[in-house]
Amino acid sequence: MAARLYRNGGFVADEWTHLDDEAELPAEGAFVVPLARFLAAAADLPQGVRLAPLVKASDDPASLAGHLAALELVVVDFAKFSDGRGYSTARLLRQRYGFAGEVRASGDVLLDQIPLMRRVGFDAFSVVNEPTIRALEAGHDVDVPLYLQPAERAGEVPAGARYWARRPAGAQLS
Amino acid sequence: MYRYDEFDAHFVSARVDQFRDQVQRRLAGDLTEEQFKPLRLMNGVYLQLHAYMLRIAIPYGTLNAVQMRRLAHVARTYDRGYGHFTTRQNIQFNWPRLKDIPEILSQLAEVEMHAIQTSGNCIRNVTADHFSGAAADEILDPRPYAEILRQWSSLHPEFSYLPRKFKIAVTGAPHDRAAVQVHDIGLQAVRDADGNVGFRVFVGGGLGRTPMVGRLVREFLPEADLLAYSEAILRVYNRYGRRDNKYKARIKILVHETGLEELKADIEAEFAEIRDGVLKLPASEIERITTYFDPPAFVAADGDEAVLEAAIAADPQLEAFAARNVHPHRAPGYASLTISLKPIGKAPGDATAEQMEVVADLAERYGHDEIRVSHEQNLVLPHVRRRDIPAIHAALVEAGLGEANAGLVTDIIACPGLDYCALATARSIPVAQRISERFGSPERQREIGDLKIKISGCINACGHHHVGHIGILGVEKKGEEYYQITLGGSADENTSVGEIIGRGFSYDEVVDAIEKVVDTYVGLRETPQEDFLAAYRRVGDQPFKEALYGTA
Ligand code: HEM
Ligand code: SF4
Numbered sequence: 001m002a003a004r005l006y007r008n009g010g011f012v013a014d015e016w017t018h019l020d021d022e023a024e025l026p027a028e029g030a031f032v033v034p035l036a037r038f039l040a041a042a043a044d045l046p047q048g049v050r051l052a053p054l055v056k057a058s059d060d061p062a063s064l065a066g067h068l069a070a071l072e073l074v075v076v077d078f079a080k081f082s083d084g085r086g087y088s089t090a091r092l093l094r095q096r097y098g099f100a101g102e103v104r105a106s107g108d109v110l111l112d113q114i115p116l117m118r119r120v121g122f123d124a125f126s127v128v129n130e131p132t133i134r135a136l137e138a139g140h141d142v143d144v145p146l147y148l149q150p151a152e153r154a155g156e157v158p159a160g161a162r163y164w165a166r167r168p169a170g171a172q173l174s
Numbered sequence: 175m176y177r178y179d180e181f182d183a184h185f186v187s188a189r190v191d192q193f194r195d196q197v198q199r200r201l202a203g204d205l206t207e208e209q210f211k212p213l214r215l216m217n218g219v220y221l222q223l224h225a226y227m228l229r230i231a232i233p234y235g236t237l238n239a240v241q242m243r244r245l246a247h248v249a250r251t252y253d254r255g256y257g258h259f260t261t262r263q264n265i266q267f268n269w270p271r272l273k274d275i276p277e278i279l280s281q282l283a284e285v286e287m288h289a290i291q292t293s294g295n296c297i298r299n300v301t302a303d304h305f306s307g308a309a310a311d312e313i314l315d316p317r318p319y320a321e322i323l324r325q326w327s328s329l330h331p332e333f334s335y336l337p338r339k340f341k342i343a344v345t346g347a348p349h350d351r352a353a354v355q356v357h358d359i360g361l362q363a364v365r366d367a368d369g370n371v372g373f374r375v376f377v378g379g380g381l382g383r384t385p386m387v388g389r390l391v392r393e394f395l396p397e398a399d400l401l402a403y404s405e406a407i408l409r410v411y412n413r414y415g416r417r418d419n420k421y422k423a424r425i426k427i428l429v430h431e432t433g434l435e436e437l438k439a440d441i442e443a444e445f446a447e448i449r450d451g452v453l454k455l456p457a458s459e460i461e462r463i464t465t466y467f468d469p470p471a472f473v474a475a476d477g478d479e480a481v482l483e484a485a486i487a488a489d490p491q492l493e494a495f496a497a498r499n500v501h502p503h504r505a506p507g508y509a510s511l512t513i514s515l516k517p518i519g520k521a522p523g524d525a526t527a528e529q530m531e532v533v534a535d536l537a538e539r540y541g542h543d544e545i546r547v548s549h550e551q552n553l554v555l556p557h558v559r560r561r562d563i564p565a566i567h568a569a570l571v572e573a574g575l576g577e578a579n580a581g582l583v584t585d586i587i588a589c590p591g592l593d594y595c596a597l598a599t600a601r602s603i604p605v606a607q608r609i610s611e612r613f614g615s616p617e618r619q620r621e622i623g624d625l626k627i628k629i630s631g632c633i634n635a636c637g638h639h640h641v642g643h644i645g646i647l648g649v650e651k652k653g654e655e656y657y658q659i660t661l662g663g664s665a666d667e668n669t670s671v672g673e674i675i676g677r678g679f680s681y682d683e684v685v686d687a688i689e690k691v692v693d694t695y696v697g698l699r700e701t702p703q704e705d706f707l708a709a710y711r712r713v714g715d716q717p718f719k720e721a722l723y724g725t726a
Contacts, residue, residue: 084335119331
């Protein structure tokens with residue numbers, strides 16, 4: 001089943017095409033390629049080709065540090081939703097390396113993990129799971145919109161007396 | 175005690191709503207069991223041999239009378255009239271129905287309780303010394319720090335899908351009653367020469383099939399760095415802990431395979447990046463949380479002790495209770511009381527709804543409204559006036575809670591075992607019951623003295639058998655239950671893993687074998703003050719081997 005891209009509260013068209021290690025790089029377009037391939041190709045890209053890395057759970061985002069300023073997108077893959085390494089990857093991209101582009105979750109992306117993913121810095125979700133797509137289309141939000149630790153999502157604001165408590169911007173302690 | 179503010183109240187009720195929705199989506203088929211499992215586990219819901227089980231957090235083991243009464247209500251309304259207090263300061267209900275669980279959680283939320291992260295591959299309920307804020311030997315009350323850790327770890331976005339569960343324990347006393355060295359992170363609060371508060375930090379302790387004692391990674395972690403350093407440890411673990419084999423996924427294995435020095439360097443490098451960030455704890459915030467745990471006003475008077483002494487002189491049962499279940503308190507004229515959930519021949523850790531209510535009443539009337547759950551599966555009234563001990567004791571006896579066996583041979587820790595647990599290879603509760611009956615005479619127990627027996631029904635070691643002075647592990651051999659005995663384990667400041675003494679014993683033989691071990695100890699101790707562990711450490715396993723297997 002084809003993945004659908006969820007960003008800023010709605011499904012949008014995805015201008016990026018995934019390529020594996022074997023597929024030849026076309027002369028122009030926007031492509032997501034495995035991290036190693038990205039690192040090998042990034043220095044010497046043809047005009048008209050935009051490239052973004054696909055970072056697997058076991059990949060170290062530190063290897064991207066020198067490239068991030070020029071990057072639009074990093075895709076972090078969740079082969080299994082229960083493998084939490086991607087959360088640290090996203091957080092490091094934002095917190096440590098100051099990446100300001102899109103950080104997209106792909107793979108086994110499910111409704112109940114999306115609120116946590118948003119908080120560690122993901123801002124786009126490539127979703128295959130059908131109940132998740134349905135719920136997102138219906139605007140079904142499953143977040144606990146109060147947080148007990150600062151994280152990476154832009155726009156969270158302090159909540160209440162504790163200096164580490166946060167809530168989404170705009171939301172009230174209703 | 176910590177009290178919820180508006181934020182906490184909304185947080186917990188939003189969490190209940192979230193889980194209610196997840197249960198509905200599970201029942202509607204939108205979530206597979208595999209997808210639902212971590213969600214229910216992080217709300218304390220296990221699937222057991224016969225039914226669902228609900229594990230409710232009692233953060234750092236502290237609760238008040240209203241909360242205890244609510245647990246009694248849950249036991250009566252949604253379970254079979256009792257609950258089971260566990261070794262990690264939680265309470266478990268063994269018979270709730272899945273469809274009732276959101277309602278139970280919402281009733282608990284009304285009294286500031288929850289089941290968040292009592293299970294699952296996340297940071298679990300933070301535990302602490304059950305005499306915190308009361309013990310005479312305490313340097314400082316560790317609960318404010320446990321509360322700060324509880325908050326930081328609750329629904330942590332980065333650390334909810336760890337390789338495996340992650341347990342943190344904190345103690346504020348040199349004598350460790352919280353078993354910190356068998357936790358993933360163990361913290362011992364200390365003061366430096368200038369009076370500043372910090373922590374000795376142990377990493378990588380754990381039991382299960384590969385028992386390991388935690389390794390010291392920091393002699394003195396300043397209190398301001400508590401969260402940043404914890405986050406550094408968790409991030410290293412989340413990124414590098416093994417995920418290919420769930421039996422090798424705890425941080426203890428990462429410590430073991432990476433090597434302590436290298437892992438320490440990784441943690442320090444991560445810590446260096448974040449130490450001056452937003453997690454640095456301001457002194458004002460530590461103070462603010464600490465005031466929640468301010469001690470009550472203690473009011474002892476001259477003549478209190480005489481009242482107690484006179485009552486003890488008139489009542490041998492009370493005398494035994496005072497000798498075993500009363501612990502030194504830092505305030506003059508006060509004591510902490512252990513309420514034993516180990517009546518002779520009963521399942522360790524179980525309490526009926528009525529018993530919970532009796533304890534709630536006593537806490538309100540005599541105990542500054544404070545109750546603790548100990549990791550030894552007993553309850554504690556941390557602050558009672560010594561003069562009131564006779565009245566409390568009388569009420570406990572009436573409720574079947576007056577057993578004077580704290581720390582004795584019948585104060586056994588046992589996991590649920592084959593009677594409840596899907597993973598079990600042998601029964602453990604009935605073994606505990608039989609040992610308890612064998613040694614049930616008060617004189618005999620007191621003559622034997624301090625002795626910790628711990629029983630697990632399989633290699634997962636929920637019953638902590640590795641750190642029992644005498645440990646019993648139930649295994650299966652050719653379709654029959656067998657029990658392996660380990661000697662010399664301990665979970666205090668001198669933590670050690672017990673050693674297997676020899677071939678196992680059948681269900682019928684195991685109680686006799688334990689009796690032989692105990693009698694051998696009594697026969698060889700140098701003085702009655704030399705407890706089992708000290709004697710074992712002095713003489714080694716040879717005399718016990720001979721007693722069990724002969725000299726051959
Ligand atoms: C009844 C169902 C239960 C099941 C299915 C269960 C399952 C497990 C499993 C699989 C482990 C090993 C985890 C590991 O080392 O990776 C474990 C460890 C443990 N469990 Fe349980 N458990 C149950 C009940 C309990 C109860 C009632 C208690 C408390 C009295 C408890 C306390 C513990 C403790 C303290 C550990 C050892 C943690 C360590 O290795 O450091 N469990 N449990
Ligand atoms: S030790 Fe084994 S039998 Fe006992 S509760 Fe744990 S998993 Fe079950």
